[in-house]
Amino acid sequence: MPASPATLPAQDPSGEHWVESLTDGTHVLIRPLRAEDRQREADFIARLSPEARHFRFLCSMREVSPALLDQLMAVDFHDSVAYVALVHQDGELIEVGISRYSVGQDKQQCECAVTVADDWRERGLAVALMRHLIDCARRNGLQQMFSVDSAANTAMHDLARFLGFSSHQDPEDATQLIHTLKLQAAS
Template sequence: MSNPSPGAPPAFPEKLDGSHWIESLSDGSQVLIRPLREDDREREEDFIHRLSPDSRRLRFLGGFKEASPALIDQLMDVDYNQRMAFVALAHENGKLREVGVSRYSATDALGRCECAVTVAEDWRQRGLGVLLMRHLIDLARRNGYKQMISLDAADNEAMRDLASYLGFHRRLDPGDSGQVIHTLDL
């Protein structure tokens, strides 16, 4: 997919144009799940800022106090095929707040993408991570990916449980004993 002009955000592919879902979580609360858009930049920054230091460490495999502009640029860089993200939004005080995000990015290995999912602390244990990942897995399959991997801290129990529930296989990272690799054949 090509951009209409340099610097312009990519157009939604036809299969995603207008895609959004209103999902009910296990506690009855509802979220809007849709592809990440450029106008979500401020929400993405706020979402990362609200994460606890431990959640940032688990998500990014390292700690930092504030997300750099370069990190935000990287997270916002989606083309809806090789780099994809779905956000979960909830109404809070008359505004939409990002409460979760799932994303994948193509790797150097043909047919493989690396994924990540993050849910705001106050939205955990409601099934949101599962919903975000199911949308991501479905799109990865439709985009022709054959395998999805996730590199995670070995002590990330929430990701271990989610990955197991979704059918990922877990193994220790041979290059880093503090990490594991979750793999799902699509």
């Protein structure tokens, strides 16, 4: 899926954005998450099905707590990155997907996640969001990206395989899979 990036450099993502054409011909705006997206993020999580919320957070929850929302909104675009997918619906800009990563203590790897609204799945949105996230992690010099997901989340397993991640069962929890992607070529 070709994208047309904005002209600002990667180290200043404030104006970075892409308009992506999905497999069904619809278009979405993908850009860095901003402070102004706080309520959109809360509304997005509230609209997810219970299964989608469980797959994203690996627990059951009815609504996002203010503390969790604070954590989700805390992005610096180096150690913590998030890209949001937005569309106009009934005259309002709404969130339909998000990808994010957080750098580990070793500063060499990051844990990632992607979530797409239930009614926006199977259109290529998760692939588009993850490709921008992977590109950013590479630009930031990270060596590896990984995701810990429910073994029942077949959509994530398929996405990880499509994007070139390797997968194995979590040695500490047989109900989870760990998907890993090497980001940099060996020196």
